[in-house]
Amino acid sequence: MSAAPTPPSEEELPTPVVQNRRWIPRLVWVVPIAAAVIGISLLIRNWENSGPRITISFLSGEGVQVGKTLVKYRDVTVGRVSAVVLSRDHQTVVVTADLSKDAASLLKADTQFWIVRPRVGVGSVSGLETLLSGVYIGMKTGAATLRERQFVGLENPPALSHGPHGRELQLHAARAGSLAIGAPVYFRQFPVGRVIDENLLPDGSTRVTVFVEAPYDNFVKPVTRFWNASGIDVKLGADGLNVQTESLAAVLAGGLAFDDGPIEALFFTAGGMPGEFSLYKNEIEAMAPPDGDPHYVRMRFAQALRGLEVGAPVEFVGVNIGSVVAVDLGYERQDKSFPVIVTAKLYPRRMGQAYEALAEQGKTESVETLAAFVGTLVSRGLRAQPRSASLLTGKLYIALDFLPASPRAAFDASIRPLELPTVNGTFQELEASVGRLMTKVNDLPLEQIAADLHTDLKDLHETLSELHGRVLPSAVDTLSALHSTLDSAERTLDVESPLQRGLTETLSESRSTLQAVRELADYIDRHPEALLRGRRPQKMPQRPAASSPDAKP
Amino acid sequence: MTLLKQSFELGLSLCRTCGLAVSGTSLRIDRRCPRCQSRIEHRTPFSIEMTLAWLIAGIVLYIPANLLPVMHTSGLLGEADSTILGGILEFWRSGDRDIALLIFVASIAVPFTKFIAIGLLLLTVRKNSRWQQHQRTALYRIVEFIGYWSMLDVIVVALTSALMQFQVLGTAEPRAGIAFFCAVVVVTMLSALSFDPRLIWDRPA
Numbered sequence: 179m180s181a182a183p184t185p186p187s188e189e190e191l192p193t194p195v196v197q198n199r200r201w202i203p204r205l206v207w208v209v210p211i212a213a214a215v216i217g218i219s220l221l222i223r224n225w226e227n228s229g230p231r232i233t234i235s236f237l238s239g240e241g242v243q244v245g246k247t248l249v250k251y252r253d254v255t256v257g258r259v260s261a262v263v264l265s266r267d268h269q270t271v272v273v274t275a276d277l278s279k280d281a282a283s284l285l286k287a288d289t290q291f292w293i294v295r296p297r298v299g300v301g302s303v304s305g306l307e308t309l310l311s312g313v314y315i316g317m318k319t320g321a322a323t324l325r326e327r328q329f330v331g332l333e334n335p336p337a338l339s340h341g342p343h344g345r346e347l348q349l350h351a352a353r354a355g356s357l358a359i360g361a362p363v364y365f366r367q368f369p370v371g372r373v374i375d376e377n378l379l380p381d382g383s384t385r386v387t388v389f390v391e392a393p394y395d396n397f398v399k400p401v402t403r404f405w406n407a408s409g410i411d412v413k414l415g416a417d418g419l420n421v422q423t424e425s426l427a428a429v430l431a432g433g434l435a436f437d438d439g440p441i442e443a444l445f446f447t448a449g450g451m452p453g454e455f456s457l458y459k460n461e462i463e464a465m466a467p468p469d470g471d472p473h474y475v476r477m478r479f480a481q482a483l484r485g486l487e488v489g490a491p492v493e494f495v496g497v498n499i500g501s502v503v504a505v506d507l508g509y510e511r512q513d514k515s516f517p518v519i520v521t522a523k524l525y526p527r528r529m530g531q532a533y534e535a536l537a538e539q540g541k542t543e544s545v546e547t548l549a550a551f552v553g554t555l556v557s558r559g560l561r562a563q564p565r566s567a568s569l570l571t572g573k574l575y576i577a578l579d580f581l582p583a584s585p586r587a588a589f590d591a592s593i594r595p596l597e598l599p600t601v602n603g604t605f606q607e608l609e610a611s612v613g614r615l616m617t618k619v620n621d622l623p624l625e626q627i628a629a630d631l632h633t634d635l636k637d638l639h640e641t642l643s644e645l646h647g648r649v650l651p652s653a654v655d656t657l658s659a660l661h662s663t664l665d666s667a668e669r670t671l672d673v674e675s676p677l678q679r680g681l682t683e684t685l686s687e688s689r690s691t692l693q694a695v696r697e698l699a700d701y702i703d704r705h706p707e708a709l710l711r712g713r714r715p716q717k718m719p720q721r722p723a724a725s726s727p728d729a730k731p
Numbered sequence: 732m733t734l735l736k737q738s739f740e741l742g743l744s745l746c747r748t749c750g751l752a753v754s755g756t757s758l759r760i761d762r763r764c765p766r767c768q769s770r771i772e773h774r775t776p777f778s779i780e781m782t783l784a785w786l787i788a789g790i791v792l793y794i795p796a797n798l799l800p801v802m803h804t805s806g807l808l809g810e811a812d813s814t815i816l817g818g819i820l821e822f823w824r825s826g827d828r829d830i831a832l833l834i835f836v837a838s839i840a841v842p843f844t845k846f847i848a849i850g851l852l853l854l855t856v857r858k859n860s861r862w863q864q865h866q867r868t869a870l871y872r873i874v875e876f877i878g879y880w881s882m883l884d885v886i887v888v889a890l891t892s893a894l895m896q897f898q899v900l901g902t903a904e905p906r907a908g909i910a911f912f913c914a915v916v917v918v919t920m921l922s923a924l925s926f927d928p929r930l931i932w933d934r935p936a
Contacts, residue, residue, distance in 0.1 A: 191743065191754040194762035194771045206781045206925075209918065210788035217791050220799070220907075246811065 229257065229279040234291045234315070236331040239271035241295065241313035249275050249291075251317040256281035259315070273331070275315065285327065288320030292332040334359075336374065343392035344371065347404075349434070351384050351457035355406045357432040363388050364407055364435040370394035373434065386457060388434060401439040404457050405464035408432035439465065472500065472523035473548055474595040477562040477576065478508065479518045481602050486564060486574040492522045494578040500524035502576060520562075521595070522576060549591040556589040556599055558582070564603040574603070737933065744773040775927035779853060785922030786849050792915045793842060799908035802888050804901065814908060815839070815884060837883035838912070845881070845919045848874045849926065856930040864931055871928045878920040885913045 239262050241247070249257035257277035265272050277285070294316045296309050308314060316335055363371035371390035379385050390398055408429065412421050434457070458464035483505065492500040504521040526533050526548060552560070559582035567573040578598070587599030670677065702708060738745060739756040746753065748769035755762070762771045800812035813821070815838045822831035848870050855862060888909045895903040 191752060192765045193755060194744070194753045195765055195768075196760050196762055204777070204780070206777075206784040210784050210791055213788040213791040213914070213918070217795050220795050224798075 227279050229277040230282045230285060230327060231260070231274060231276050232257075232285060232327050232329060234273045234275065234329045234331045235265060235270040236273060236293060237270060237333055239273060240293070241308075242271070242273055242293065242315070243312065246312065247273075247314055249277060249281075249315045249317055250294075251281065251284060251319070256284070256317065273315070281317075284317065284319040285325055286320035287322040287324035287326045289326065289329060290318045290320065290332055290336060291329050292316050292335045294335060297335075344390050345392075345395035345398065346374070347388050347390065347398065348454040349386040349388060349404050349457040350454060351386065351406075353384055355432060355459075356408050357386060357406070357434070361408075361432045361434065363390060364433060365390075365394060365397050366437065368394075370397070384457075386434070398436065399438065402436050402455065403439045403464035404434055404436045404455050405461050406432070406457065406459055407435035407461075435461070437461075437465075472525050473545065474503070474521060474523050475552075476593075476595050476597045477520045477522065477600050478597065479520060479562075479564060479600050479602070480515065481518070481564070483518045483520070483564055483574060483603075485566075485572040486518075486520065486576070490567075490573065490575045492524060492576045492578065494524075494529060495580075497528065497530075499526075499528040499578075520576065545594065545596075546591075549596055552596055552598070553589050553591045555580075556587065559584060560598070561587070562598045562600045566603070739773060739933075744771050746771050774929055774933070775925065778925055778927040778930060779856060781925040782849060782922050783853055785918050785925055786846065786853070789842070789915050789918040789922060790846055792911050792918060793846070796908055796911035796915050797839075799911060800906040801884065801908035801912060802891065803904045803906050804895070805903075812906060815912070834884065834887075837881065841877055841881050842915055842919060845874055845877065845923070849919070849922055852926060852931070856933075859933065867931050868928055871923075871926065871931070874923050878916070878923055881916045881919070882913070885909060885916065 236242075242259055242262050244259055244262055247259040248255045249259070257275045259273055260276045261274040263272050263274075264270075292315070294308055294314050296306050315331075318336055357373055357376060359373055359376060361373040362369040363373065371388055371394065373386055374389045375387035377385045377387075388404075412419070436455075486502065486505055488502055488504060490502045491498045492502065500523050502520055502522045504519075506519045506521070508517045508519040509515075510517060559580045560578060561581045561584050563577050563579060563581070564574045565577045567575045581601060584601045589599060590597065669675065672678070701713070705714070708714070742754055742756060744753050744756055744762070745751070746764035746767060746769055749764060749767040751764055751766045753762070753764065753771055756773045763769065764771050797815055800814050801818075803812050805811075815834070819831050819835050819839070822828070822834065852867060852871060852874075855867060888903075888905050892903045892905050895901055
């Protein structure tokens, strides 16, 4: 310090001031150690976070890009495609994806993967966002406990990717109609679920899988009936035009509806909840009581049956118990005639109490008992008869009715299918009677009648003209004379007439005369002597009595 | 060469602040200039050790800087995390080879060269090598100069994430990798600064 002001000489160089070292340069090693710690911790975290690597095979890898295509679960990214290669047999595309660690627990043996692409249907539009962002791989976790790393991707996305709570149901139907996957399921016009799958079973029938969301799945009971609600139901009934449809979407895309079955079914209590239901064609069919198995009968009609179609109803005493399944032309060798052979299926259960009576005997389902039953009915006059359902359309139906007046018919209970005796249709009888009526009308002597009528009319005309010419004028004269007579009578009776006036005067005079007579009588009564002595002058006190009314006011 | 004398051969040290020559060459004790009170350091103390420490820190940080994504872009066409190498590859594939080369040189080649250069300098100084002393000094100058230009990536990310904020249409956000990259640049600069080029010319006593 003291050396500072003095300039140093050539020989004597100044010695620096020595201080204690206060800093530790070795602290710098903290930096690489910290860097290493951070780096290693990052690596560890990265390693911890790195999830499983899975492979999914698809038929087509359209739109899948390495490093870009994401794997999403409930629309949240859980992974990314890291490789897309062809399988060894070149039949599929194997997509390798790295999932995040959280997604590892989603990988079950039945986890489903599918490629989300834009899909536009009538009932729904989905995956539109992928138009711009490119496809992504959707994922739906399964319920299995087994873990899996290799999957086979679905070609079509499942209808329900997020597994909401609810119940899956299988419906069986002869044909599914115009149902599309994703078509709505309605409960009393309220959409409560969707069709999630359709399958054609090996036997040719259709199995439709529907999903009913919670809490509406509680509405599905063992007695529930499902029916196809596609289309519009237009009914023209006694109460007017009735158009019924579930919704416009259901009209276009098809849809299902369900509701509790008919009341009879409510008493039916099955043990468990069935997972499978029948799918009916429409609500009416669904709500009809169960039909049981049909029985086939054949009817032979000896008349043309134009207007009888397959599906036409067969009615027993006005109740629909079946339908026509075939109308064929037969041929009788004996009389070379062409009868119409109608085959129909009947549902004995629809016969109500009669069926129950049979059921009590416990042998309903056998054809023999039915044949015996029908035999007794035939002996009581049961006949099949074609009848006109509507005069406008000319459609026919088959009526089974008791016609005791009909001729006796043979019933062979051994023929299969049962053959019911027939009578000709009422419309033919109607035709015949109309014909007879026409003949009678033709036979009428119409011209003669017309000529007679003409003569009569002429006579009438003459009579009338005579009446007009002679009788009427004299009648008019008589009437005018009557009028003048009445006129003069009226004048006579008038108040102002001299007769009236004279009469009035006479009456008033006779009244005063009578008064004088009464006064005289009174006077004589009080003064009988007056008869002898003559009248005395009147006394004073009588006057005020007469004028007292004037003094009072 | 041998004719030239090193200051410590003359038993002298120089104050780097005011140019005062003082006697003694000790590195172990803290000495102060008698005139200007500045610290007199014959050689930068612990130069090799500090340079090595910073260098190791740089190399360590360089690994996550390249592994971690530096930028996250999201937009209508999806979202993506991009690393530096991934970005370079993308540019290269899409045909922008000049940009790819530029980023490669600035982000990969330069830091890598710096590591190798500083490592080489450290190694030779440690061995008191007399090999290519002039070239090694030139190399040091280059390393010092080049350090300022290694921040290209950091600037690109900073600019992109500041400018590309179109909400739905597209946004860019910086990611952890760029912080590491920034740290690598800073740490290597510090490493170069800690190196005392005079050590290149020191001969063993």
